[in-house]
Amino acid sequence: MPFFIIFILIPLSELFVFASISGEIGLGYALLISLITAILGGAVVKYQGMQTLRAAHETLQRGELPSKELFDGLCLVAAGATLITPGFITDALGFALLIPAFRTIIRNKIIQSGKFQVSEFNTTYYETNYETNDNQRPLDPTVIEAEFETLNDSDENDSSEKR
Secondary structure, eight states: OHHHIIIIIHHHHHHHHHHHHHHHHOHHHHHHHHHHHHHHHHHHHHHHHHHHHHHHHHHHHTTOOOHHHHHHHHHHHHHHHHHHSSSHHHHHHHHHHTOHHHHHHHHHHHHHHTSOOOOOOOOOOEEEETTTTEEEEEOOTTOOOOOOOOOOHHHHHHHHHHO
16 A cells, blocks of 8 residues: 555656646746755755754763654655655655654654654763773763873884894
8 A cells, every 4th residue: 555655646646736736837937846845945954954963962962862853863854855856745745844843743643652652761881890890980971091002112123123
């Protein structure tokens, strides 16, 4: 059934609506509107995508699962796909997915359906002593631990002579 809807019903509906609109306003204007919606929609998807990526990063920094941001990202991918597809029905669906309130309504409906659950987790990173394999204290994100070895000029000369 989804195959029939995606590959037969939607394209036929798009052709019917496109033919009706171009009959009213002209083929050139209908094509121009379709092109403008694709360009405008692409710009809005890019902007909102960057905002969603930043919000997901901030949520992860707090140690929380970015489930809202992941859903918004999925909706933005779907919006981008529908906006670059020529047609007025898919453009309307794509622009609807760009509205945050519309995405919130869809997300709440999906959560209420009971097919998906939202889980949360909190993480605390610990500094590990690798010799004893014990977790000692919470990791300070401002400290970078490293190991180093000091080489003398004589060490470099010795290694080149051994070759």
